[in-house]
Amino acid sequence: MPKIQRAIVVGASRGLGRALAETLADRGSQVVATVRSNRPTDPRPGAGGIEPFALDLDHAADHDRLAAAFPAGHFDLLFVNAGVSGPDHQRAEQASVEEVGALFTTNAVSPIALARRALPLVRPGGVVAFMSSRMGSVGLNDDGALELYRASKAALNSLSRSFAVKEALPAGRGVLVLHPGWVQTDMGGTDAPLTALESVSGLCDVIAAALDHPAHAFRDYRGIELDW
Numbered sequence: 001m002p003k004i005q006r007a008i009v010v011g012a013s014r015g016l017g018r019a020l021a022e023t024l025a026d027r028g029s030q031v032v033a034t035v036r037s038n039r040p041t042d043p044r045p046g047a048g049g050i051e052p053f054a055l056d057l058d059h060a061a062d063h064d065r066l067a068a069a070f071p072a073g074h075f076d077l078l079f080v081n082a083g084v085s086g087p088d089h090q091r092a093e094q095a096s097v098e099e100v101g102a103l104f105t106t107n108a109v110s111p112i113a114l115a116r117r118a119l120p121l122v123r124p125g126g127v128v129a130f131m132s133s134r135m136g137s138v139g140l141n142d143d144g145a146l147e148l149y150r151a152s153k154a155a156l157n158s159l160s161r162s163f164a165v166k167e168a169l170p171a172g173r174g175v176l177v178l179h180p181g182w183v184q185t186d187m188g189g190t191d192a193p194l195t196a197l198e199s200v201s202g203l204c205d206v207i208a209a210a211l212d213h214p215a216h217a218f219r220d221y222r223g224i225e226l227d228w
Contacts, residue, residue, distance in 0.1 A: 002211040004204065007077040008032045008066075008121070010057060010114060015185040016131065017081035019196035023204055024077075025049040032075075034066070057082055057110045063117040073123040077207055080111040081131040086148045095148060107152035112159045116167060124172040125212040128163075129203075132156055134179045134220065139227035157218060157228060164216035174214040178203055181221045194221075 004024060012021040012033035021033040034055035053069070055062040057080075086103040087095060115128050122128060134140055136153030157177050164175040180199040182192040202221030209223065218226045 001205075001208050002076075003027075004029045004076045004208055004211070006030045006032075006075045007079060008034070008053075008075055008118070009079045009081060010034045010055065010111075011081035011131075016180055016183060016196055016200060020079060020081065020200040020203065021050055023197065023200045027204065032070070057114060058105055060113065060117075063114045066114070067117045067121065070121050072120045075121050076123060076126045076211060077129065078115065078118055078122050078126075079129045079131070079207075080115055082106055082111050083131060083133075085146075086152065090146050090148050092147060092151075100148070103148060103152050104155055107149075108155035108159055111156060112163050115163060119167060119171065119173065122173050125174075125214065127174045127176055127207055127210050128168055129176040129178055129207055130156060130160055132160075132177045132179060132218070134226060136177075136179075137218070137227050161216060169214055169216065172214055174210050175216045176207060176210055177216075177218040178206065179218075179220040179226060 007024050007029050009017055009021040009031060011017040013035040021031050025031050029049060031050045032053050033050050034053045036056055037054065053066065055066055084103060084106050087099045111130055133153045135146060135150045136157045138154055141150060160175055160177050168175045180203060181194045183194045183196055183199045184190060184192045185196060199221050206219055206221065206223045218228055220226060
């Protein structure tokens, strides 16, 4: 299986993003981990093969700084980890324009905008991955819960297809949309069956297996294909 030599993990200050950056570093990867600021929760700054990079996902100027900071084709992986749950009510008829705008910007629009800007940093045969969710699947929505969050992740999945067919795949880069499972994080809660380490270890294996085989796919942390 190919090795992920160099990676950018966007959104690595805590939770799954932090666990992913640290797991990649533990496996020998050189990792650029983006964080909003150098807080105590940031992933082992300056240690273990991790280089922190200050970035706010919703700021286009930060996208430009990242794209200009590294050589073209330098990375095997660009992983965009973003996820806010949105308003507590989770109801379309109660949602304000501001609530919907903030949710969809962070969960769907900004990840694609950053990926487009930073695509040249990924080598041919490399992978651009987005942290999505099984909840982004229209076909697998069998209870209707968290409808606004689901819609934002479905939007990310749809936008990832446009990005894949228009930019990434013609340039020889793969696009993965990934479901981490139900994980013990602030969002997943303590009842979740998976630890962050179990989830991101699987995600790393799925990504490594996809290197040098450019495709667009929606998979979970075990590599199982999910319905769109």
